[in-house]
Amino acid sequence: MRRDLLSSLFAVVILTAALGLVYPLAITGISQVAFPGAADGSQVRLDGKVVGSRLIGQEFKGRTFFHSRPSATEYSGDATFFGNAGPNSAELRDAIRANLAAYLKLERPYDRRLTRDAVPVDAVTESASGVDPHISEANARIQAHRVAAVRGLPLGRVETLVANHTEGRSLGLFGEPGVNVLRLNVALEEEAPLR
Amino acid sequence: MAQGWLQIALFFAALLALVKPVGLYMARVFTDQRVFLTPLVGPVERLAYRALRVRPGEGQDWKAYARSLVVFSLFFWVALYVILRTQGIQPFNPQGFGSGPWDLSFNTTSSFVTNTNWQYYGGETTLTYFAQMAGLTVQNFVSAAVGIAVVVALIRGIVARSGRELGNFWQDLVRTLLYILVPASVLAALFLVSQGVIQNLDHTQVVQTLGGGHQFLAQGPVASQEAIKALGTNGGGFFNVNSAYPFENPSGLTNFVELLLILVIPAGLTYTYGRMVGSQRQGWAIFAAMSVLFVAGVVVVYLAEQHGSPAQHAAGLHTAAFDGSTGGNMVGKDQRFGIADSSLWTAVTTVTSCGAVNAAFESLTGIGGAVPFVNLGLGEVVFGGVGAGLYSMLLYVLLAVFIGGLMVGRTPEYLGKKIGAREIKLVSLGVLFTPLTVLLSAGIASAAPAAKKSIYAGINPSGFSETLYAYLSQANNNGSAWAGYTGFVQPHAPGNAGAYGLTFTDLLGGVVLVGARFVPILFVLAVAGALAGKRVSPAGLGTMRTDNPTFVFLLIGIVILVGALTFFPAILLGPVANGLTPGLF
Secondary structure, eight states, X not given: OHHHHHHHHHHHHHHHHIIIIIHHHHHHHHHHXXXXXXXXXXXXXXXXXXXXXXXXXXXXXXXXXXXXXXXXXXXXXXXXXXXXOOTXXXXXXXXXXXXXXXXXXXXXXXXXXXXXXXXXXXXXXXXXXXOOOXXXXXXXXXXXXXXXXXXXXXXXXXXXXXXXXXXXXXXXXXXXXXEEHHHHHHHHHHHSOOO | OHHHHHHHHHHHHHHHHHHHHHHHHHHHHHTTOOOTTHHHHHHHHHHHHHHHTOOTTOOOOHHXXXXXXXXXXXXXXXHHHHXXXXXXXXXXOTTOOOOOOHHHHHHHHHHHHTTOOOOSSOHHHHOOHHIIIIIIIHHHHHHHHHHHHHHHHHHHHHHOSSSSOOOOHHHHHHHIIIIIIHHHHHHHHHHHHHTTOOBOOOOOEEEEOTTSSEEEEOOOBOHHHHHHHHHTTOOOOSSTTGGGSTTTOOSHHHHHHHHHHHHHHHHHHHHHHHHHHTOHHHHHHHHHHHHHHHHHHHXXXXXXXXXXXXXXXXXXOOOSOBTTBOOSOOTTOOTTTHHHHHHHHHHHHHHSXXXXXXXXGGGSOHHHHHHHHHHHHTTSOSSOSTTHHHHHHXXXXXXXXXXXXXXXXXXXXXXXXXXXXXXXXXXXXXHHHHHHHHHHHHHHHHHOGGGGGGOSSOSSHHHHHHHHHHHHHHHTTOOOXXXXXOSEEOXXXXXXXXXXXXXXXXXXXXXXXXXXXXXXXXXXXXXHHHHTTOOOOOOOTTOOOSSSHHHHXXXXXXXXIIIIHHHHHHHIIIIIHHHHOOOOO
16 A cells, blocks of 8 residues: 555656656647647738638628638637537527528628528538638638629639638548638738728 | 548548557557567666556556555546646746636546546636646546556456456556557647647737737647547547637548547457457457447438538528538538538547547537437447446446346356356446436436536526536546536636636536546456456357357347436437427427
8 A cells, every 4th residue: 555655656746747748848849840830820921910820710790801600709719619509499590590691681782693592501500619710612602702892803713712712621531621711811812902 | 421421431441440450559568568669668668667666567456456546546636636726826827827716626637537528617718738738638648548457457357367466557557658648649749730730838829810800819738638638538628619629620631530549549459358368359349349339320420410400490591411511500510520520520529438529519419419428328338438448348248248148048158257146246336337327416416406507508408418418428437518518607718717616516527527437447347356367168069159240239239228228218308309309499
């Protein structure tokens, strides 16, 4: 018993130092040298100024930008939580209904043929992370009409930008393709700045 | 959906390919043989034995083994609690966080020491980097090593033909850490950083967003924790939304790799088992039983989630997939994972006791959400936690041998050893302790007025699901959640100013966590002790085989009978009630 107590005491000290300090700090050191951009959050810049992270979505309002998905956290990057809306929740129905109406009201003036059935699910539902950086390709195709009209760009040009900022499945196999909204909007600002 | 099925099939194929090499490697580690890392790690290993004052090779009987394990875990419990309660004086605290409340810390400590990683708190809003690294990351390693040590001891007990010894706890611990968990975590962590998982000690970044506002981006040493969180089937997120957060899980590829890390040790251990008992077929039989239950779960979740939820349909949303849209229930799911990867993840992290999430469980459809319930109800024996999954499954194997023996009217034997009354009593207690804990604690929590504050969804099937799942998850040491349920109120996040715990919920959970981890471990070690040294009689014509499809079928039946049926009425009241009605409430 005494030996167990002694060994446990040493184990707490040694393992805490080795696994709790040496290991994570060594990984930090190596990462900062080998993958500095990724280790610090994959920053995105516009005119040399950091405007966010490639991996973390942002909220966009108004008519000039592509919009991200609805979010339970208003795209918080320092206090994250789930929306936790249950599958049979009347509140969830009301929220989706409202999102759907708002989406159609915003996009239909620029795309007369847009119907309710053509609205993709991601456009009107909250994500898990609250900071989903992507929207579906179908969602981007619809919004392209509006952005092109508002920015005075040919639709074809905006569609090319969408294609350029579509991140496909990893290795062509894993996950789902999505359009990176922040990178796309940064590209739009570089191409046809509004300010 | 074809692409989704392809991804799921590829995942299973990759796992299958890893079972043999990983299992073989682990078998060599546990039998003290030379492996390719020996030249590098051997000197460190010898140093570790000297530093810990232990004599490797000195055998321990089941009581000595259990005593070392319990004392070791108790010391780490105290150490973690102290770390969580002294945040104000710690280094690596750029946000200046103070400590969380005592009752929450009690729950969190119990949760990490038991390999559960149930979380009422959000890491990025409450914990210092020091606490994340020196507290939680350390526990991710050692609680996983403890689970693996127990299964190795049980295997030795099953195999041992003479003597009462099950090996040496300290040696198993050190070798598991040095030869398996640490090297694999280093590689995995660096890979994850290369893909975008962050790893730094910086203050929260403030950026001026393109839309003209501000966004605060929490930072931290995430990748080093993410690697062992997956590999050790721990599952505690650095961030509150866990592996849904892109800084923990940025792409389809990291998702795939993290899932493989979660399953590789529990699946590989079945091969290790076959190797150590001297019959590879015994290991494959267990692997087959696990795989059947696992694949069935994946298929159900994927189909249910692709169908969409009643709330979506009632809102007039079209949930069929079409070109450029995944369709399905995307509430609480991220686009880069879509329906298929979110469904696969849901099944993988609930069959194992990992409990990490990349989608919001509470937003799963009724039937899709029933799968995590059933997986937990089975008692985490379908691959399960590292070590814990196999030792729990081996209890079911002994139970199946006993019941099968009764059916054919012969004395039950497993691998040539007679299973007597003492063994079966211990096995039954070990198998039944966790389900009883769940039913008792979930019943108390459903009835107690003090627990009402913990429920988010209200008095309806979703609200009941929250409560039931909370205690299913804590008792089975899983850690995933119907996340509306809480034991922590934090009015001024980030930071702990003014935050308080819901004492009843935190304490009940903490007691359940510790009890349902260590009591079954003691029964498992007692079974190992009872089997060690038993005479082995040669297999005869009448011996019931335990390595053929008939036995696999019997084993699956016993697992479902004991595990799922115990919870069937309760699961009906929660997710199945949601799944059977198009109505909203």
